[in-house]
Amino acid sequence: MAKKTAKKKPSNKKTATKKTATKKTATKKSATKKTATKKTATKKTGAKKTAQKNTAKKNTAAKKTTRKKAAKKPPARRALDSAGTFRSDAVVPERAIFEDVFSGSPIEVRAIGARLRRIALEALPDGREVLFGGDRVRGIHYYAEERARFPVCTIQPGDEHCNLYLKDGARMEDSLHLLVGSGDGIRHVKVHGLDTPPESVLRDFISQGVQLAQELA
Numbered sequence: 001m002a003k004k005t006a007k008k009k010p011s012n013k014k015t016a017t018k019k020t021a022t023k024k025t026a027t028k029k030s031a032t033k034k035t036a037t038k039k040t041a042t043k044k045t046g047a048k049k050t051a052q053k054n055t056a057k058k059n060t061a062a063k064k065t066t067r068k069k070a071a072k073k074p075p076a077r078r079a080l081d082s083a084g085t086f087r088s089d090a091v092v093p094e095r096a097i098f099e100d101v102f103s104g105s106p107i108e109v110r111a112i113g114a115r116l117r118r119i120a121l122e123a124l125p126d127g128r129e130v131l132f133g134g135d136r137v138r139g140i141h142y143y144a145e146e147r148a149r150f151p152v153c154t155i156q157p158g159d160e161h162c163n164l165y166l167k168d169g170a171r172m173e174d175s176l177h178l179l180v181g182s183g184d185g186i187r188h189v190k191v192h193g194l195d196t197p198p199e200s201v202l203r204d205f206i207s208q209g210v211q212l213a214q215e216l217a
Contacts, residue, residue: 097131101138105157112162112191116155119199123206124152139165144210152209161192166205168212176201 098117102110120142121129127148130141139156154165166172169179169187178197179187189197189205 097129097140100131101133101140101155102157106160109157109160109162111194113155113157115194115199116162116164116191116202119202120153120155120206123203124210127152142206144213148213150213152213153206158190161190163188164191164202164205166209168209169205171212172205172208179205 098113102113105113117129117140124142124144126145127143128146130143130151131138132141132154133139137156139154141151142153142155143150144152150167152167154167156163156165165186165188166179167186169181170184172179172187174187176197178189178201180190181187189202191197191202
């Protein structure tokens with residue numbers, strides 16, 4: 001009769017080794033999982049910081065654009081009293097148009113410029129004034145209406161006088177022969193004093209300019 005062979009039981013040493021290997025594998029997987037989680041968290045944090053940085057840059061650019069647009073906005077008018085000086089209760093813009101143009105002019109020329117400015121503002125109550133020119137040549141355009149495309153007249157200072165330019169001067173009536181220039185368009189009047197030419201004549205030129213502008217509109 002054959003003798004039964006007893007099955008060998010696995011040694012405790014092999015079982016312990018297997019358990020240790022299993023434990024190490026589990027530990028390694030856990031460490032790998034933690035590392036992946038950490039990397040994901042770091043990536044999300046980096047993306048969040050980048051988004052915040054981009055948002056901050058965008059907001060800064062928007063603020064700069066707003067400031068730039070505000071700087072381009074035409075300044076408000078400053079009211080003149082009868083002597084041609086600015087009233088203390090008038091609206092004071094950041095940069096006054098008159099001062100921009102006449103700051104370097106002699107006092108006599110400034111007085112003539114203030115006179116012409118007053119006449120233009122009174123003759124064009126629904127219009128606007130706009131600064132033009134660069135560092136050397138500067139002046140003030142006067143429009144009949146807020147949306148008008150072309151100015152009716154322009155004031156520009158000289159060394160000893162001011163010029164009043166009239167866009168349609170070539171088509172204006174000029175019985176006193178005051179208009180200077182050639183061509184089919186602009187003419188100007190040289191104003192050397194506070195009473196020459198008379199205010200009525202200057203007002204008439206501006207009125208003619210408004211009428212001619214309306215005919216072409």
